[in-house]
Amino acid sequence: MRSDYKNILVPVDGSEQAEQSFKTAVEIAKRNNAKLHILYVLDTRNVSLSPEYQPVTTGMTDHVEKQFVQEMVKYATEAGVETQETITNGNPLTLIAEAFPKEYDIDLIIVGATGKGAITRALVGSVSQYVVKHAPCDVLVAR
Template sequence: MKQYHQIQIAVDGSKEAELAFQKAIEVAERNNATLEILHVIDTKSFQNVSSFDSDMVEQVANDTKEKLEKYYEVAQNAGIKEVHFSIEFGSPKAIIAQQFPKEHQIDLIILGSTGLNAVERMLIGSVTDYVTRTAPCDVLVCRSTRPTRI
């Protein structure tokens, strides 16, 4: 059985991401792996705001950092020896699937299943679908309904 060393968990605050985070802790624990917690702030979402200003971006980043610090604490309390978190700005698809894994030598990406319905997936595609098709490493998509630690 393959042992993973660098595990990336992509979180976005959704229920699916929470469940995937729980699974990531378990997998990291079993493999004695480093856990890289990643959140990508989609910069396209700011293009639709007419009164865009840097204070809004800073507030979103600060809120995200607070959430990631909670994830970090939960992972450490679960016994994960090496945990890091990152906030990236840009396209979630490209960053989660390719940029971050290459920069951090990720050998397993864990993420939650999509919350989009069939029509939305067909029209715009999901991050999960894109990652599973294009990532340079193994991808684990979590569909579990177990309770989370957060």
């Protein structure tokens, strides 16, 4: 694990685990004077398996998700952390572990050990497992 990070990715899904991993990410970003990339992915694996992502257009996402992400941005900003938020749709596995780190030169991903999708996790494996195995950078799994 590196001793300094410049671009930290924290995927969030509204779960308690994601909230804890987000708070951990804010503290690490603050200590490293790093930019914190907050990513919310609307899971469309049954529609497309493309690792490319497209920003969610108006009307495709629920107001609650935008408000949830904005609250996280406010929390991080008040802690003195520069942020960038993205709400997109696609395959969370490949977006979190592959496409997003490549696009934004991510050097650390902080992911919760579990998230919202218990059924999906049982069928296709957890997002955190996939990220640990496929990410091109350090990964911290927060409990």
